[in-house]
Structures are given as structure tokens and as C-alpha cells.
Amino acid sequence: MTGHILWNDRDVPYEQGETLAQALNRAGITHLGTGLAGQSRSVFCGIGQCQNCLVILEGKGPCEACRVLCADGLAVSPVGTPHD
Amino acid sequence: MTDRRILVVGAGPAGLSAAATLAQAGQRVVVVDQAPQIGGTVYAQNRTGDTRPLSHAKERRALFDVVAAQRERIDIHCSTSFVGLDYQGNALITGADGFLFQPKAVIMATGARELVQPRPGWTLPGVTSVGALQVDLKTAGRPPEGRIAIAGSGSLLYALGAQLTRAGKAPAVIFDAAHPFLHPLATARLPLHILQEATGFILTLIRARVPILSGTRILSVEEKKGALSLKTNHGGRFRTVEVDRLGLHDGLARNDYGLQKNPTIPVIAAGDCRDVLGRFAAVKDGNRVAAEILNLLGTPAPGISLTSLNTEKAAQRRLKSIFAHDGCNDLNDLPDETILCRCENRSVADLKALTATDQTPRMLRLNGRFGMGACQGRFCLDWVAKLTAAEMGSGPSRPQRWPLRPVLIAEILNAADHSGNETHIEESAKCTFR
Ligand SMILES: Cc1cc2nc3c(=O)[nH]c(=O)nc-3n(C[C@H](O)[C@H](O)[C@H](O)COP(=O)(O)OP(=O)(O)OC[C@H]3O[C@@H](n4cnc5c(N)ncnc54)[C@H](O)[C@@H]3O)c2cc1C
Numbered sequence: 078m079t080g081h082i083l084w085n086d087r088d089v090p091y092e093q094g095e096t097l098a099q100a101l102n103r104a105g106i107t108h109l110g111t112g113l114a115g116q117s118r119s120v121f122c123g124i125g126q127c128q129n130c131l132v133i134l135e136g137k138g139p140c141e142a143c144r145v146l147c148a149d150g151l152a153v154s155p156v157g158t159p160h161d
Numbered sequence: 162m163t164d165r166r167i168l169v170v171g172a173g174p175a176g177l178s179a180a181a182t183l184a185q186a187g188q189r190v191v192v193v194d195q196a197p198q199i200g201g202t203v204y205a206q207n208r209t210g211d212t213r214p215l216s217h218a219k220e221r222r223a224l225f226d227v228v229a230a231q232r233e234r235i236d237i238h239c240s241t242s243f244v245g246l247d248y249q250g251n252a253l254i255t256g257a258d259g260f261l262f263q264p265k266a267v268i269m270a271t272g273a274r275e276l277v278q279p280r281p282g283w284t285l286p287g288v289t290s291v292g293a294l295q296v297d298l299k300t301a302g303r304p305p306e307g308r309i310a311i312a313g314s315g316s317l318l319y320a321l322g323a324q325l326t327r328a329g330k331a332p333a334v335i336f337d338a339a340h341p342f343l344h345p346l347a348t349a350r351l352p353l354h355i356l357q358e359a360t361g362f363i364l365t366l367i368r369a370r371v372p373i374l375s376g377t378r379i380l381s382v383e384e385k386k387g388a389l390s391l392k393t394n395h396g397g398r399f400r401t402v403e404v405d406r407l408g409l410h411d412g413l414a415r416n417d418y419g420l421q422k423n424p425t426i427p428v429i430a431a432g433d434c435r436d437v438l439g440r441f442a443a444v445k446d447g448n449r450v451a452a453e454i455l456n457l458l459g460t461p462a463p464g465i466s467l468t469s470l471n472t473e474k475a476a477q478r479r480l481k482s483i484f485a486h487d488g489c490n491d492l493n494d495l496p497d498e499t500i501l502c503r504c505e506n507r508s509v510a511d512l513k514a515l516t517a518t519d520q521t522p523r524m525l526r527l528n529g530r531f532g533m534g535a536c537q538g539r540f541c542l543d544w545v546a547k548l549t550a551a552e553m554g555s556g557p558s559r560p561q562r563w564p565l566r567p568v569l570i571a572e573i574l575n576a577a578d579h580s581g582n583e584t585h586i587e588e589s590a591k592c593t594f595r
């Protein structure tokens with residue numbers, strides 16, 4: 078199963094069995110947003126331990142991009158915006 | 162006989178072998194793993210539908226076969242996390258399958274924590290742990306684009322280097338902080354299976370002419386024109402190297418998160434989360450802990466010989482000495498702006514400001530937020546403890562608190578209530594045994 082996920086309304090293709098992080102990284106998107114404390118979001122541990130790859134899954138809330146598998150039409154966006 | 166099941170958290174070698182041993186003894190087991198497939202870290206499966214043989218194919222097959230043979234008694238829920246256990250012994254499970262139930266015992270087989278020493282720039286996108294690159298390679302079946310550098314210390318640097326090379330993408334360079342090749346005597350005394358695997362890695366790397374620079378440490382990483390610029394130090398000689406991806410790794414550590422004692426049911430750790438002894442020991446440790454649980458439950462348990470566990474323990478001690486280095490001293494020279502806590506964006510300067518005013522280890526957490534972020538200190542507390550050892554001895558204690566990982570209120574509300582234990586819980590994600 079291949080298809081597309083939506084990253085900030087941009088179509089990102091994925092291949093069978095890819096996590097959100099794998100599809101995004103392959104599309105050259107390694108910066109996954111900026112956390113509330115100003116920390117850069119990106120894949121770090123890759124196995125769901127560090128929470129550095131949190132993204133927002135539309136309709137569900139925050140999830141680890143390194144753990145969630147892609148599904149066609151899944152809308153994903155970066156977490157929050159930094160404090161002023 | 163009640164119908165209560167035993168919960169196994171983690172479907173790596175330790176969890177799977179524990180589940181199989183319990184099932185063989187007639188117990189019903191619920192296995193949960195937060196990853197999309199079973200196999201754990203080392204036997205992670207290729208999910209692309211690619212059917213070429215995977216690394217460790219034979220070992221993986223042997224392990225999966227014993228589990229498959231007991232499938233009737235073992236439920237497996239992938240993409241599903243164990244979140245916590247209340248004082249009455251109710252386990253909360255969330256993810257693809259969300260439910261609450263009352264196991265009669267819990268085996269924690271959650272695997273090791275990877276250690277990565279902080280350096281300026283280690284939070285940049287493109288810088289990951291070596292484990293992250295490795296799991297990506299195993300599950301996606303293809304290496305990332307661009308030039309890859311691997312750095313830090315430990316045997317995993319060479320494992321990843323060789324695996325990337327075999328997948329057609331030799332790393333640009335391996336920087337090893339230690340001098341592993343200067344210990345022929347200790348190396349010669351490693352068990353044969355470890356020696357053979359290590360020799361295979363090194364030969365692969367030599368044939369592909371991968372530069373291996375031992376005694377070399379990465380001082381800092383900067384982003385320059387879309388690439389990563391690494392500043393390295395080899396005994397006082399400084400160099401700058403440009404790559405696209407950097408994998409960092411400074412060893413593996415036990416992982417005692419979630420190991421709180423419970424007043425109602427036994428909770429026991431198995432495998433690398435208890436003690437990092439490697440994949441062969443993890444299988445054995447799973448058998449051992451399963452037998453321990455069976456004994457506690459008063460049912461007949463198989464006898465488990467501990468000889469191989471002791472052999473692996475001695476081997477891991479030897480490996481540690483082979484990869485020993487003084488790179489931890491770099492911690493004391495880290496520039497003030499270096500991030501220590503990735504979750505809360507807390508820097509060396511923040512830590513220094515706290516230690517300058519009389520703080521207790523507890524206050525380092527409450528005021529400094531070190532260890533209070535979403536990863537619960539898994540990636541900063543070791544270093545904070547080292548940096549504050551002079552001022553406060555042990556450093557901040559590890560938080561022992563539920564939930565084990567961040568959880569949405571909706572997930573708690575939506576968890577199906579199976580605390581009566583009478584029904585079978587549907588597995589929503591299809592579990593493959595490839
Ligand atoms: C990043 C990394 C890379 C490694 N690479 C190698 C290698 O190349 N070769 C080698 O021999 N050894 C490697 N090791 C060591 C190897 O993983 C272990 O020796 C072996 O896999 C340990 O088995 P285990 O069953 O104890 O843990 P793992 O195999 O790590 O399995 C633990 C499982 O628990 C799951 N889990 C954790 N927390 C939860 C939770 N709260 N809820 C649900 N599930 C959870 C994880 O998703 C994981 O699948 C590596 C270790 C790490 C951490």
C-alpha cells in the first residue's frame with residue numbers, strides 16, 4: 078500500500094510500511110516543527126523513547142512520528158509554536 | 162483456575178521468549194509493543210514487503226517460530242503501549258488497541274536505553290541516535306540519502322556501519338572516541354559468536370574502505386548550507402567534516418522506567434531493560450523470568466540454566482573495557498549554550514545557574530525541569546548526574562511516576578474496560594512474523 082500523507086497541506090508520498098517520520102525524512106523534511114520551549118522537533122531515538130518527533134495527527138492529537146504508520150490521506154502538522 | 166492473563170510489555174527477544182515459555186506452561190499471555198511490528202530493536206522487521214533475507218534472519222525465525230506455535234495462548238497487540246499499572250493491579254494499555262485489564266503478573270521487557278552524550282548541535286534535524294538509523298534501515302529496507310557519519314563509541318557503530326555498507330550505502334566515516342583495536346588480548350577472549358560477528362563487520366567496512374578514525378571525538382555540530390558541519394578532535398588535532406546525516410551513540414544502558422513495585426501483582430524485568438547483555442542473553446532472560454513468574458504463581462516451571470547468561474555478562478564487561486574512553490570529560494568543557502535536556506530545551510547554563518544556588522537533586526527537577534520533560538529524563542539525567550556529581554553526589558533521581566509515556570485523556574477515556582478479564586481482546590493491527 079502506497080499513498081500520500083498531508084504535511085501542512087503538502088502532499089508527501091509514502092511507501093508500504095513507512096512511518097510518518099520515514100516518509101517525511103525521505104521527502105527531505107527533517108525539521109518537524111518547533112516545540113513550546115523553542116526546541117527543534119526531529120527524529121532522534123527512532124524508537125518512541127525520546128518524544129522529540131512529536132507531531133499533531135489531525136483529529137487525534139500529538140503522536141510520535143517515528144511510531145505511527147502512514148495511511149492514505151492522513152493529515153499531519155507540526156506541534157505548537159514557540160513562546161514569545 | 163482463573164482466566165487472568167500475564168502481561169508482557171515489549172515484543173523483542175526477551176518479551177517474546179518469556180511469552181512463549183509462559184504459554185508452553187499453559188498460561189494465557191497478552192503481549193503489547195508500541196512499535197508497529199514484533200521483533201524489538203534487534204529483530205525489527207522490514208515492513209516494505211521486500212522479501213530479501215534480513216540481518217539475523219535465522220535467529221529471528223527461530224524465535225518467531227516458538228511464538229507462532231503458541232499463538233493460541235498469546236495475544237499480540239502492536240502499535241500499542243503499556244502506560245501504567247494502578248495500585249490495584251489494573252494495567253492501562255493505549256494505542257491501536259486501548260484497554261484496561263487486570264493481569265496476574267507483568268513482565269517488563271522494554272529493552273535498553275541508548276546513551277547519547279550531549280554536544281553543541283546534537284539537537285539539529287539530521288542528527289539522530291545510531292539506533293534510529295539502524296531501525297530505519299531494518300524497517301524501511303533502505304539507507305537514508307546523503308553522506309552519513311557515525312560517531313561516539315561502542316560496538317553498535319560498527320554494526321550500523323556494516324549494515325549500511327551491505328545495504329549499498331557505506332558510511333562516509335566512523336569516528337570512534339575509544340581505541341577498540343588496541344585491546345587484542347581482551348578481544349581474543351570474547352566469546353566466539355561475538356568475535357565472528359565483529360570480524361564480519363570490520364571486514365565489510367575494510368573492504369568498502371570506510372575510514373575508521375579511532376580516538377576521535379565530535380566536539381560540535383553546526384548546520385551549514387543544508388549540511389551538517391562536524392568539528393572533530395583527534396588528540397588535539399582539530400578537523401571539520403561535512404556530512405548530511407550524523408548518527409551518535411555512546412553505549413546502551415538498562416532501562417528501569419516502569420519498574421515500580423506493585424502491591425497486588427508481581428512486576429519483573431527481563432532482557433536488556435534489566436541488564437544490557439545483548440540479544441542472546443535477552444532470549445534466555447525471557448525464559449528465566451517466565452520461570453520465575455510460574456514459580457511465584459505456584460505452577461510447575463521449566464528449569465533454566467544460567468550458564469549462558471553468565472557468559473554474556475562476562476563478555477559485556479570485556480566489551481565495555483575495549484570501548485572505554487575518556488570522552489565523558491568533554492562534558493565538563495561543554496559551552497554554556499549546549500542543550501542538555503532536549504524535551505524542555507534546558508542548557509548547561511541553566512544547570513550552572515541552578516547548581517550555583519544551593520539546590521537539592523529534587524530541586525534540580527522541580528526548579529530546573531531536568532528530568533521533567535516528556536522523555537522523563539531518559540536522555541538527560543545521566544549527564545546531569547555526571548555534571549553535578551561534585552555538588553550533589555548522586556544527582557537528580559529518576560522520576561518514578563506513571564504514566565510511563567505521555568498519554569491523551571481521550572485514550573484513557575476510550576480504553577475498553579476488560580477488568581472482568583472474561584473476554585478475548587481483539588488484535589486490530591495484523592501481526593506478521595517475517
Ligand atoms: C537502538 C538499539 C540498537 C541495537 N542494535 C543492536 C544490534 O544491531 N545488534 C545486537 O545484537 N543488539 C542490538 N541492540 C541491543 C539489542 O536490542 C538487545 O540486546 C536485544 O534486542 C534486547 O532485547 P529485549 O527484548 O530486551 O529488548 P528490545 O529488543 O529492545 O525490545 C523491547 C521492545 O519493547 C517495546 N516497548 C518499550 N516500551 C514499551 C511500552 N511502554 N509499551 C509497549 N512496548 C514497549 C519496544 O517497542 C521494543 O520493541 C540494540 C539496542 C538498541 C536500544
Ligand code: FES
Binds near residue numbers: 120124127131142143
Ligand atoms: S524519535 Fe524518539 S520518540 Fe520518535
